[in-house]
Amino acid sequence: MDRRVTKKDDDTSGKERPTLKTLAFMTGLGVTTVSRALKDAPEIGAETRRRVQLVAKQIGYRPNRAGVRLRTGKTNVISLVLDTEREIMSFVSDIIYGVTEVIADTPYHLIVTPYSRSQDPLDPVRYLVETGSADGVIISRTQPNDPRARYMLERGIPFATHGRTDMGLVHPYHDFDNYAFAGEAVRALAAKGRNRLALVTPPVGLTYYGHTVNGFADALSEVGASEVPFNTVSIDHTIEQIRMRTAQLMRRDDRPDGIVSSAAAATLAIVAGIEDAGLKLGRDVDVVSKQSSELLHLFRRELLVVNENFRLAGSELARAVLGWIGGAEPGTLQSLSKPSEVLPYRG
Amino acid sequence: MDRRVTKKDDDTSGKERPTLKTLAFMTGLGVTTVSRALKDAPEIGAETRRRVQLVAKQIGYRPNRAGVRLRTGKTNVISLVLDTEREIMSFVSDIIYGVTEVIADTPYHLIVTPYSRSQDPLDPVRYLVETGSADGVIISRTQPNDPRARYMLERGIPFATHGRTDMGLVHPYHDFDNYAFAGEAVRALAAKGRNRLALVTPPVGLTYYGHTVNGFADALSEVGASEVPFNTVSIDHTIEQIRMRTAQLMRRDDRPDGIVSSAAAATLAIVAGIEDAGLKLGRDVDVVSKQSSELLHLFRRELLVVNENFRLAGSELARAVLGWIGGAEPGTLQSLSKPSEVLPYRG
DNA sequence: CCAATATACTGAAACGTTACAGATTGCCAA
DNA sequence: TTGGCAATCTGTAACGTTTCAGTATATTGG
DSSP: OOOOOSOSSOOOOSSSOOOHHHHHHHHTSOHHHHHHHHTTOTTSOHHHHHHHHHHHHHHTOOOOHHHHHHHHOOOOEEEEEEETTTSOHHHHHHHHHHHHHHHTTSSOEEEEEEEOTTSOTHHHHHHHHHTTOOSEEEEOSOOTTOHHHHHHHHHTOOEEEESOOOSSOOOOEEEEOHHHHHHHHHHHHHHTTOOEEEEEBSOTTSHHHHHHHHHHHHHHHHHTOEEOOOTTOBTTSOHHHHHHHHHHHHHSTTOOSEEEESOHHHHHHHHHHHHHTTOOBTTTBEEEEEESSTTHHHHOTTOEEEEOOHHHHHHHHHHHHHHHHTTOOGGGSEEEEOOOOOBOOOO | OOOOOSOOSOOOOSSSOOOHHHHHHHHTSOHHHHHHHHTTOTTSOHHHHHHHHHHHHHHTOOOOHHHHHHHHOOOOEEEEEEETTTSOHHHHHHHHHHHHHHHTTSSOEEEEEEEOTTSOTHHHHHHHHHTTOOSEEEEOSOOTTOHHHHHHHHHTOOEEEESOOOSSOOOOEEEEOHHHHHHHHHHHHHHTTOOEEEEEBSOTTSHHHHHHHHHHHHHHHHHTOEEOOOTTOBTTSOHHHHHHHHHHHHHSTTOOSEEEESOHHHHHHHHHHHHHTTOOBTTTBEEEEEESSTTHHHHOTTOEEEEOOHHHHHHHHHHHHHHHHTTOOGGGSEEEEOOOOOBOOOO
């Protein structure tokens, strides 16, 4: 299956996609000159440069990605690596849109590289690096000691992590300040007179688990409240598990009067559990929850919410990777997003 | 920036990624032979074939995508084209996972091609086709007379649509039977004694708008219920708009006693609007809603739900596109997914 | 006026792959 | 023995791009 039409050499025809050769023929120059003129090389005369660029624009020339990639190794691809089973839904959607927003006016494409619970999270990253499938990688579910980040640093491939690491290594990241979130949540609950608080944590093992737990603990002692341990669930658990265990917890004598939840879906289950136990949100217990879309207040007005913007995260991560690819210092490509205030329902 | 190391010709070295040349050197054969041996060409001796494949596996040879693409035009890419502003969140997430599930053990990569409200939806498709960026395309938000489908049919590029068209043209699709959904919803409401029903429709202009409206209308006359027109909103409207207009509707004397909603997020707003008007779900009015994740029953137990599986849609769409690429008849690559029963809350 | 040098451009080679058109060998029928 | 042919294998060219190592022409300095 050879795609060639008939032509042997120069294409004066009209239908085929224009290449450098087409441009060379049209301008009467060599392909080398055309190639350089298009990238503003200094050794090309100013007028020639303009002329070539004009013609290129007129006929809608676009460099052939395969040609560039084969010759230079540059893929013009950013890969987003996702856990297909545990990633938060709105996270996937929003982060993709955030990334595409940033790369929209660049030659970059976004490819989604999935992996599942059963695989080593390093697998997809190794694949990308070994096959040279991407110029930059974005990973999530970052761990304090993250083998993927370490691996990519060793191999020298630009990447950015959603969430920080804690390995003494410098790399671009974007993170939400979960320490601050947990602290604000605790203070908001304390302000409502709640002083026996439970925390539904992020997945154990991820960096922001630690941040959240620490923010929670520090604020507890700051406001003089006590913790009701609730370590049997995290937001990675199923709705049913969270619901059931919350109900169990709320039936105990020493039940909490305030709960902090790290994810919106978990919050739905928590509230269901609370109500299963015959208690009423806002009266017997208050709940502060992170959310990434403004839906929780439709669910129960009594909820207190803090917003996390995943689309922003996507944009920041894309900017970071592109920055690194462009030669910026990894250390300058780190950002931390502050939580909003704790918001009650308003009209 | 030339990536070459030092070598001029044969690479007996170890570090570089193996190519056909590496394999040729190791096996003592020519690159042509190696190339054909790897794709089980009949004119290669059986033993040679096995030998080459063994060595290839041992050293972890993987064809260079840029080489293949440049030579053959085959990209091994499927592109998913998404509206970055109006697509349902869980749709994006689930459909991506559904697609990646199917292409996981193929050489295909998934790229996400976004477009926004301000652009012509044809733009991204045109880009993909003109630049030959993908072997297959998946589009959503399908219209009865869809210029994108027409364009791709003309250009002969394999694609599949989420939702059907109605142009008398044959192409692969996957669709949810929204006619049946609306009908089931109406019948379920009628069974609860509701007979003044309103419909919150899909976006006007999309094919499944028509299906839904027809299913609704046909079932209405079947059960002898009447319609309360509610054409001022669709599920594309904002939460606030839907909520406000639902509240307005529910304050009228001729308010409906049953509502059918085509999307979960809209349902949250509808319920909020109902309650804004001082009415109670399950007593004054019943609501049947489609949902794609099992969350609505946590929201209000009184809701009646019908499940739509977007992950399945993603898988089916991927299978359809791959099938077409593989030479199957487009007409055989169409599937319609039946709605679940209308489900009340249970325990 | 000549040589040196800067300016503007160019052909060939290479990236890894596949298709085409041979090339080599062994075997069989005539 | 020879011609033919099947079975295997191979070199070359081409896909579109960029880089290297030039070449040709004009400009400058002495």
